[in-house]
Amino acid sequence: MELKQVIIAHKAGDPQSKIWAEKCAKQLEARQCKVLMGPSGFKDNPYPVFLASTTSNIDLAVVLGGDGTILAAARHLAAEGIPILAVNVGGHLGFLTEPFEWFQDTEQVWDRLFNDHYAVELRMMxxxxxxxxxxxxxxxxxxxxxxxxxxxxxxxxxxxxxxxxxxxxxxxxxxxxxxxxxxxxxxxxxxxxxxxxxxxxxxxxxxxxxxxxxxxxxxxxxxxxxxxxxxxxxxxxxxxxxxxxxxxxxxxxxxxxxxxxxxxxxxxxFNAKFIILRETYSFYQTIREKLQWAGTRIHYDNNHRQ
CATH class of the missing domain: 2.60.200.30 (Probable inorganic polyphosphate/atp-NAD kinase; domain 2)
Structure with a gap:
């Protein structure tokens, strides 16, 4: 993936999300990448300005927040074919996001993107x-x-x-x-x-x-x-x-x-495009964790699963 121009959107009103956005912006700019950064929230919609302010391709959107922040990004960016790297920073449930622990080493994340070491998941809209x-x-x-x-x-x-x-x-x-x-x-x-x-x-x-x-x-x-x-x-x-x-x-x-x-x-x-960093991503694991499935009142060991 080329990273010549990248959007970074952080959850409005969340200090932690903003700190990580600024850190990512500095690292990408050091790699000669142009960064468009701004808050996203109920009263903040940066995407029309981002899209109108450039005539060149936007290679990636890094969206730091929870599911609501990610949904807003998808509504505005999917039609443009811009892939989204969604990370749970300041969010709650995080159904649509990559876990924060897979993003903490941000320099390694940029290296993986440059070298195409990631997967892309398409989501119907x-x-x-x-x-x-x-x-x-x-x-x-x-x-x-x-x-x-x-x-x-x-x-x-x-x-x-x-x-x-x-x-x-x-x-x-x-x-x-x-x-x-x-x-x-x-x-x-x-x-x-x-x-x-x-x-x-x-x-x-x-x-x-x-x-x-x-x-x-x-x-x-x-x-x-x-x-x-x-x-x-x-x-x-x-x-x-x-x-x-x-x-x-x-x-x-x-x-x-x-x-x-x-x-x-x-x-x-068109579909929304999400970058997947996890090597063992599973929808079933997600719903087990987020919806707390497999939670019977009496726990039995399944000895047949050998």
Missing amino acids: LEARLYEGKRLEPNPVSDHFYCLNEMCVKPASIDRMPTSFLEMEVDGEIVDQYQGDGLLVSTPTGSTCYTASANGPIIHPGMEAIAVTPICPLSLSSRPIVIPPGSLVNIWPLGDYELNTKLWTDGVLASSIWPGQWVGVRKAD
């Missing part, structure tokens, strides 16, 4: 747009929105907790109408996040599939469903006379949905 007009002749009325975890259609109100009424169709055919807290359209990556909390399926990230999961539906017959990656999911808000229904991408507000509009969700035309 989703895109969404708002439409209006005739169902068979939709007119897009918004920009593209992207997510690594999930698109969520649910209401939000300052003074109460409104119920949503949503109709979902897949490839033009009505599947169900949902009454409840909202609806999640998730990637395999997002299946271990909000979707898992809503009792949706956990899907291996090596697969390409879309999971649609109702959030607290007021019907025992409303169930999660896994559909092919080429499917088009349309979600129609029904009976929302107070304009509460909104589209959320990876937990961040994307847009309000006005009467007559609907949300179309499909697989994005």
Whole structure:
């Protein structure tokens, strides 16, 4: 990998993340690499400035933080084909990040990248747009929105907790109408996040599939469903006379949905690229550690595993 121009994003408000970002910047600049550095957080979005400030290729994004910081990077950088080295510095769960102990010897990390001693994991992403007009002749009325975890259609109100009424169709055919807290359209990556909390399926990230999961539906017959990656999911808000229904991408507000509009969700035309430093990376090990699986009340030794 060439490292001629690199983004370094650190978790806003986290001193440790900033210290490591500055250390990385000095080391890369000493290797004749141009560095674009800045904080990333709820009120800080450095990526549009980074992308607009250069006309040459960006070879890598080093993102230091937790899963929220990584999700923001993927939404903005995946479309540009920029690989992401995500490291858990100042984060909590760290589902999407490389463990910090694999990053502490940063000079060795740069050597590994220069010499192509790493792996690249591709993660499926989703895109969404708002439409209006005739169902068979939709007119897009918004920009593209992207997510690594999930698109969520649910209401939000300052003074109460409104119920949503949503109709979902897949490839033009009505599947169900949902009454409840909202609806999640998730990637395999997002299946271990909000979707898992809503009792949706956990899907291996090596697969390409879309999971649609109702959030607290007021019907025992409303169930999660896994559909092919080429499917088009349309979600129609029904009976929302107070304009509460909104589209959320990876937990961040994307847009309000006005009467007559609907949300179309499909697989994005690109994948997020993550640099893997671990030599024994395993999705199953990750969910065992992060979700604390294999934790029965009475522990038995498996003597058959010899």
